Amino acid sequence: MSIEGYVPPGRGVRVAGWLAAGGMLVYAGLKVYMALRGEIGMPGSPAPPEVQARFEHPALAQAGNAALGVGAAAVAWAAVARWGARIPRWLLLGALALAVVMQLAGAVVTVARGGPGMSLSDWAMSGVQLAAWCVVTVSYAARTRGPARVRPWAAYAAYGAYGAFGCALAYGLMKLNWALGGAFLARETPLPPTLREDLLARTDGMVAGHWLSVALAVLGMAAALHLAGHFGPHGRLRRRVLLVGAWAGCAFMAARAVGLLGYGFAGDLLVFSGRASVPAEYATFAREQAWWDLLLWSPYWLLFGACWGVAARRYRRADGPGRAAVSHAGQAVGA
Incomplete structure (x- = not known):
């Protein structure tokens, strides 16, 4: 795809893109905060002491998670922004599919660990993030699909x-x-x-x-x-x-x-x-x-x-x- 063939997304898709990107930036910021504290986990729910003891460099681990969050936010932004048309379709679509899989895996892990104890806001945030990524991915795949030219x-x-x-x-x-x-x-x-x-x-x-x-x-x-x-x-x-x-x-x-x-x-x-x-x-x-x-x-x-x-x-x-x-x-x- 090129800039000339760029098809802008609708308002709803842009909102979904910014929700997906914003959620990942919030995640990255929380991980940076935990990295500065030298702790594993998330603010308000740090990992148990026995889990903390397994990490020789917890700040480095949290910084790696923060970097993944920033990268995922850039992918979501590229899918709804005009400059994203400069990225090869196969590359960006693969990154979007990977992000959806990671969101799904993260939701499964969150539910498996939180279970019935999860608050309504936790359920809502996980669901909104996963839905936003799915909307962005499906929309990008549909908007950038070219005519069939091969067997x-x-x-x-x-x-x-x-x-x-x-x-x-x-x-x-x-x-x-x-x-x-x-x-x-x-x-x-x-x-x-x-x-x-x-x-x-x-x-x-x-x-x-x-x-x-x-x-x-x-x-x-x-x-x-x-x-x-x-x-x-x-x-x-x-x-x-x-x-x-x-x-x-x-x-x-x-x-x-x-x-x-x-x-x-x-x-x-x-x-x-x-x-x-x-x-x-x-x-x-x-x-x-x-x-x-x-x-x-x-x-x-x-x-x-x-x-x-x-x-x-x-x-x-x-x-x-x-x-x-x-x-x-x-x-x-x-x-």
């Missing part, structure tokens, strides 16, 4: 590649948050008890692993853009590397989602049925992790793997004239 399979290839890009971006941002001291969804990550303790304690090995994951996420984002038809034409070696990597990612992530690697849908159901070999002292912990894996992590890995598979299948078929189709698909989706 269906080429379009699916681009959507699959951009889906993989979005999943890699979400994973990389989460790992970057952890590397900088944040803890977004860290306690909800399914891990053995000892590894979970290392994760929350931010051992040197874990922090190094976070940075390695960030690098892998960036590599995955670059591969997804190549599969979508960008940075072409691709030579034979690059095509083979992309295909091997995409199919390997598809197989690994599908195996993780199904449960062939220890966690996944099958493992979660074994925990719920009582057939999993879990020590009695970890039974409650295992069920809590299984719920998070069933509702969040396994669906995420299944989606991630499916995106790699869809993108790789069409990319493999795109030879000769087909390569132009894939490239045009990327331009159509990213216009």
Whole structure:
């Protein structure tokens, strides 16, 4: 999309955009306040002492959360502002989708921890923020949709590649948050008890692993853009590397989602049925992790793997004239 093709949003959408951006700026300000106090949590509801003790640098963790809030506010603003038309559609739409997912995950975490004790204002703020982000995202997708210019399979290839890009971006941002001291969804990550303790304690090995994951996420984002038809034409070696990597990612992530690697849908159901070999002292912990894996992590890995598979299948078929189709698909989706 370009400035010339900019379609301004309606008044209601602009209000939703400013609500979304304002809410994230308020969140960032509260996190800055807690960073200055050197505490984990939010004003009026700091984390328990045992949680505070897990963070060696609480101010750094809160500063990382504040940075995410400012970045999310900029995304919401760009979606309703004229200058946002200068940003590639695929990039801004992916960031909006990621923000909606993060808002939904945050709402789930808030409800799970607050439960019936949440006040009416807390419920209202969570609902308004989530609704505002959904309105902004749907409106942006509709206003910037261009005419169909490619064959269906080429379009699916681009959507699959951009889906993989979005999943890699979400994973990389989460790992970057952890590397900088944040803890977004860290306690909800399914891990053995000892590894979970290392994760929350931010051992040197874990922090190094976070940075390695960030690098892998960036590599995955670059591969997804190549599969979508960008940075072409691709030579034979690059095509083979992309295909091997995409199919390997598809197989690994599908195996993780199904449960062939220890966690996944099958493992979660074994925990719920009582057939999993879990020590009695970890039974409650295992069920809590299984719920998070069933509702969040396994669906995420299944989606991630499916995106790699869809993108790789069409990319493999795109030879000769087909390569132009894939490239045009990327331009159509990213216009």
